[in-house]
Amino acid sequence: MTIADRSPRPPETSTTSVQVPPSARTADAVWRRALSGSWVPITLATLALFAVSPVIAPGSLDAAPLLSMLPFASVLAIAAAGQTLVVQQRGLDLSVPGMIALGAVMATALPQQYGWNPWAAVVAALLGTTAFGLLNGVVVGRLRIPPLVATLGMNAVLLGTVFAIANGTPSGAADELNRFALARTFGIPNTLLIAVVAIALAAVVAHRSVVGHRLSAVGVSEAAASVVGIRVGSYQVAAYGLAGLCYGAAGVLLAGYTKTPALFLGDQYLLPTVAAVVLGGTALTGGIASIAASAVAALFLTQLGQLLRSVGWPDALQLIAQAIVLILVVLLRELVPVLLRRRATRRLAAQAVSR
Amino acid sequence: MTDTESITQAEASSERARRADGPTAGPVDQPSALRLHGITKTFPGVRALSDVALDVVPGEIHALVGENGAGKSTLMAVASGALAADEGLVSIAGTVLETASPDEARRLGLGIVRQDPAVLPDLTVAENMAIGVGYRRVGGLRRAVAWAAAQLEPWGMGIDPTARVAELSVEQRFIVEIAKALALDPRVLILDEPTEHLSLEEVQLLFRRVREVVAGGAAVVYISHRIPEVKEISDRITVLRDGRVRGTFPTPEVDESQIIELVVGRKLEAVFPEKGSVAGTVGEAERLQLVGLSGAGFHEVSLAVRAGEIIGLAGVQGNGQAELVRAIAGQQPSTGEVRIDGRRVGRGGAAAAAAGVVYVPADRHREGVFLPLSVGENISAATLDEVAPAGFVRERRVLARARDMIERLSIKTPGPRVPVAALSGGNQQKVVLARTLLARPRVLVAEEPTQRVDAGARVDIYRILREAADDGAAVVVLSSDGVELEGLCDRVLILSRGEVVRELTGDEVTESAIATAALTATTVRARESVEHPSSRVRSWLRGDHAPAVALAAVFLGLGVAVAAVNPAYFSAFNLNTLLFMVAPLLFVGAAQQVVVLGSGFDLSVGPLMGFLVVLASYWIVDGGNLYVGLGLMLAGALGVGAINGLLVTRFAISPVVATLAMFMALQGLYLQLRSTPGGVIFAPVSELIQARVGVVPIVTIVGVVLLVALEFALRRTRWGVQLRAVGSQDAAAARLGIRVRLVRFGSYVVASLLVLPAAVVLMAQIGIGDGRPSISYTLSSVTVVVLAGTSIFGGRGSFIAVLAAAFLVQQILNVSPFLGLSQAWSYWLPGVVTLAAAGLYAVLRSGGRPRRRRRGAAIASPGGVA
Structure with a gap:
């Protein structure tokens, strides 16, 4: 007897793949994708917020409150764009306070205490924060120090630098800068115009360009990006550098708008940038990110703050409100796919039983 | 007479063997050590197991053979309680395993040594063993070191129980796993590809221990795709293919070629495309040349691959093959020269990619695909410039190219916009290959291209690799599957201790020749445990207390x-x-x-x-x-x-x-x-x-x-x-x-x-x-x-x-x-x-051993990932 005798069985098909109905796994993946990097939920939430604002606080959509809110939303949107870039690289930038403070202090202290031309100081501020951003990138991308530790340490270094430049006292913004930040073009605040242009530019580059696609690839998986020949380290350094530029711009605008910025005015911007990124649907696991959605989320958060303030909440409670909103949104994004998956699994199980 | 017919006959004969005269089976009514009945398991997109039955009796060594993706590991995961089957029964030593629970399986007397053991790299060997077998058996944490030393002593590998597991070599880790499993005195011991990391001497040591275990009345399930080894150690052989049992045979009654035929399911020619060296499509020019290439794990490797040629790399795992392949792809630092068409390639992955080297990595989830990105984006990932005139990516072109490749490589996906994570392993691998083909590789380097790929996709993958070669690429394939190398490669190089020690060409390229060459070449591996005074200082510096x-x-x-x-x-x-x-x-x-x-x-x-x-x-x-x-x-x-x-x-x-x-x-x-x-x-x-x-x-x-x-x-x-x-x-x-x-x-x-x-x-x-x-x-x-x-x-x-x-x-x-x-x-x-x-x-x-650790570990997983 050998195993090579004949039998009537028809030839085997070469595959075991069976047609499975859209499985739980597919549904999960699709939903995760729908909820990550999508601008739809946050835009709807923002529209809803503006719709209910007049109901909660009559007059809150009048020109005056809007015009006072929009510059702060613009600053937060620009800073959140930077945080988005870092989160896309699986980082979390804890150096935002130091960066914003450095941008502000260079734009104000250099003209006032060192006699610089105000516009040269603005350029220097942007270059300075970009340089620190690149340094962050080198520390994270080349020295392989975890982003958390790197940016936390860098924040202290930045605050020390702020202190040293300011000689310990806040300076006032030069009149030119102040006027520019307060001015309106065609009735629209300059800060908003700058934010819209910057965000639009950043969003197009991030979503459409080769560079943007590669940044996303590196964020999803450094190893896989390296395999397809992407210079992973350079892209990481660039991402942190661009983030530094964003924070610097936010700091300069804030300095110009508030006239005499407190030394450590950046402290209150750390959580809001993270919240805006999370609200905007950028995945904390990296890769999938939307700068535009983060900007919309910044608008949402600022309007929410404005609304709470108008009904008499002190700033301390605002901090708590922001923290709660952040956690709720993260929970929602974590739980919705899980619930959907459970439902899909149950449905599949039911099908299996009925079969 | 067709091959499929012969298989059914074999199945019938195995039925007979099971019923009547299993060689060491003893009386038929004796309770099985491990009995699997009607096991069916479906993963999204793939039926991994259908109606599988397996009966292992006490005192036998039962081999389970099959190709990559045949379902061996899935079956053993079901048997050990790590995975719940959709249907079917598992019973261990006569007791039915009611729920899929590894603890319960262990309690019933099942021990398993996995291919990817659950190891805690930052803990010591003794701590790992104590957690694995339970503190009680060890006699409390304080006695763990002495106990571990006693368990490891018979292996004579010089493993220090107080060393951190991360500092051990791969084979030492494996020995720790085996010692751990044996310490539980299992009634059924499952060994999943146990010899992948071992040299001949260690294999013989393992075989002696395995025979001792069965002499004591336990049963051993021995999973391997190395046929000669299976012939040597087992009493009976069960062949698994496409998730179905294709027969169980007393080992003496089948010879190697028959087993291979059963494993592959038809003649090799039906699975593998015609070799370039046979068809005469191998070019004259040496497309890829390595000149004295050295790096971590390999040294002074010189070889040449011609356009249209597929060469295989083989050897006992951990002899530098993987490192060599990664160095060619620029993913690992090296010295010496990599030349393509006579031109020297610069350092790093980007330079290698620019020179036309395309790499298909083994770790598909980590390195191969961008899991959350769409199929289309994955397919164009390596060639973004071609779909991006003026630096801006045209979505429509990405999708058009994706649809074209999906059609050409018969990738099963609902569409190009679906995240690649939703595809089965085989189809994910095809996406990687689609990306690779679009890059028009001059050199294609593939590491374990068919691992965890279902059988249907495998045939396609072989065809794709061959086509790439026929289009003029020099192809290097690293595989631990000898049958695959036999069917696919024009030449096979055997590596040992980081050097090429044998070259098999033409008719010499056979599964058994590859296996024999690999094992005999690697007698005693140079152990790295030689204590240099400087390395002691270094290791102390890397310890916990130096800071x-x-x-x-x-x-x-x-x-x-x-x-x-x-x-x-x-x-x-x-x-x-x-x-x-x-x-x-x-x-x-x-x-x-x-x-x-x-x-x-x-x-x-x-x-x-x-x-x-x-x-x-x-x-x-x-x-x-x-x-x-x-x-x-x-x-x-x-x-x-x-x-x-x-x-x-x-x-x-x-x-x-x-x-x-x-x-x-x-x-x-x-x-x-x-x-x-x-x-x-x-x-x-x-x-x-x-x-x-x-x-x-x-x-x-x-x-x-x-x-x-x-x-x-x-x-x-x-x-x-x-x-x-x-x-x-x-x-x-x-x-x-x-x-x-x-x-x-x-x-x-x-x-x-x-x-x-x-x-x-x-x-x-x-x-x-x-x-x-x-x-x-x-x-x-x-x-x-x-x-x-x-x-x-x-x-x-x-x-x-x-x-x-x-x-x-x-x-x-x-x-x-x-x-x-x-x-x-x-x-x-x-x-x-x-x-x-x-x-x-x-x-x-x-400066320590390279550790593949997921970055972003600070983001905690909810745990319980099996």
Whole structure:
């Protein structure tokens, strides 16, 4: 007897793949994708917020409150764009306070205490924060120090630098800068115009360009990006550098708008940038990110703050409100796919039983 | 007579064999050691097992053979309770396994040595073994080292039970796994590809042990795709193909070619395309040349591959094949030359890709595909420039190309926009190959291209590789499957100890020749355990306790240096201040350390101190109630720890995000309670806290004692071992039966409780209800932990080092006024010290074995990943 005798069985098909109905796994993946990097939920939430604002606080959509809110939303949107870039690289930038403070202090202290031309100081501020951003990138991308530790340490270094430049006292913004930040073009605040242009530019580059696609690839998986020949380290350094530029711009605008910025005015911007990124649907696991959605989320958060303030909440409670909103949104994004998956699994199980 | 017909006949004969005369089967009515009946298992898109039956009797070695993706490992996962089958029954030693539970299977007497064992790399060999077999069998943690040494002794591999598993070589780790499984005296032992990492000598040692085990009445299931080995060791052979049993045979009755035919399911020619060397499509020009290429794991490799040629690399695993392949692809540093068409290729992955090298990695999920990105984006990932005129990507072109490739390679996907994560393993691999083909490779390097790929996709993959070669690429395939190499390759090179030792060409390229050459070439591997004095120093430097010594030396040195400049530094007053100021750092550093050891992170420790101080300022005042105050502080700490823990474990929120939100919320809370400082702390309480012995404050002594106790607990208690296990590899810890979520939740609660004494000391230091001074303690706690050399990814660290680091940090903060430094330095110094320490440890530790660790480990998984 050998195993090579004949039998009537028809030839085997070469595959075991069976047609499975859209499985739980597919549904999960699709939903995760729908909820990550999508601008739809946050835009709807923002529209809803503006719709209910007049109901909660009559007059809150009048020109005056809007015009006072929009510059702060613009600053937060620009800073959140930077945080988005870092989160896309699986980082979390804890150096935002130091960066914003450095941008502000260079734009104000250099003209006032060192006699610089105000516009040269603005350029220097942007270059300075970009340089620190690149340094962050080198520390994270080349020295392989975890982003958390790197940016936390860098924040202290930045605050020390702020202190040293300011000689310990806040300076006032030069009149030119102040006027520019307060001015309106065609009735629209300059800060908003700058934010819209910057965000639009950043969003197009991030979503459409080769560079943007590669940044996303590196964020999803450094190893896989390296395999397809992407210079992973350079892209990481660039991402942190661009983030530094964003924070610097936010700091300069804030300095110009508030006239005499407190030394450590950046402290209150750390959580809001993270919240805006999370609200905007950028995945904390990296890769999938939307700068535009983060900007919309910044608008949402600022309007929410404005609304709470108008009904008499002190700033301390605002901090708590922001923290709660952040956690709720993260929970929602974590739980919705899980619930959907459970439902899909149950449905599949039911099908299996009925079969 | 067709091959399929022959197979059915074989199945019939196996039925006979099972019923009548299994060689060592004994009486038929004897209860099976392991019996699987009607097992069916479906994964999304793939039916992995259909109606599989397997009967293993006591005293036999039962081999399970099949190709990659035949379902062997899935079947054994079902048998060992790691995976629940959709249908069917598993019974072990006559008892039905009611639910899929590894613990239950183990209790019934099933031992398994997996291909990817659950290993905790940061724990010692003894600790790993103790967790694996249960503390009771070992006789408690204290006896674990002696017990482990006794278990490992027969293997004679010189494995030190106190060594960290991460420091072991691959084969040593495997021996530890086998020793662990044998220590349980299993009635059924499953060995999954046990010889993949072993040299001939070690294989013989393994075979002797396996025969001893079955002589004792146990049964062994031996999974392998090395046919000669199976012929040598087994009593019966079951062939699995496409998730179905194709027959069970007494080993003496089948020869190797028959087994191969059963495994492949038809003649090799039906699966594999015609070889280039047979068809005459191999070009003349040497497309790829390696000239004296050396790197970690291989040296002085010179070879040439012509256009249109497929060469295979084989050898016992860990002999440098994988490293060589990665070096060709520029993914690993090397010296020597890689030339393509005579032109030298620069260093790094980008240069290699630009020169036309395309790499298909083995670890598909990590390196092959971008899981959350769409099929279309994945297909164009390597050739973005071609779909992006003027630097902007045209979505329509991406989709058009994707549709074209989906059609050409018959990729089963609902469409090009679906995330690649939703595809089956085989189709994901086809996406990788689609990407590869679009890059028009001049050199295609594929590592285990058909691992975890179903059979249908495999045939396509072979065809794709062949087509790439026919289009002029030089193809290098690394595979551990000899049949695959036989069917696919024009030449096969055998590597041993990082050198090419044999070359098989033409008719020599057969499965058995490859296996024999690989095994005989590798007699005794050069062991790396040779102790160089310098390597000892290095390994001590990489240990947990070296930082403590170094930090203490810097602490003392700095103190002496400053005192030389300013003698007032050693005054009793200053010493007392220094020692009192260090106390909160000790506690808060320990708190951060506990969380980080479990691979978490707690940003909220600083504001928590402030919150607790503000809470206390309402009750621990003149005329207040001390106990209510302390009770409130305790409740606050517990509550915050529990919320942090719940958010991170129950809701799987990234620890950074969860504790950052907590950071802000606590800040809001204490500002809401006390927007300006208020509530003077009752003076007698403050004084009590500041009590001292000589110049040493009592709270500081308490802190030191507490840290020493924590260090003891970390090394010698189950809590400590489990905390490190969870931090080291949470998925592996879960597989070993550790309740990952609970341990991690506990770490946040313990951390918050450790913040409590820090808050008490801070309260005495500032003397009034004010939260603001506490903020800086978050950075300080991280600085302390980083300085202490604790791995930020979890699993390793020392509380003694935290002790030393806390003293050093306070020393640094204290010296700046003595050196006349400006206030900016009080920010610069901690920041720079943190960055420098992190950088230093990163450089020191990168000298160790390469560890493939998922980045972003700070984002905790919910645990229980099987």
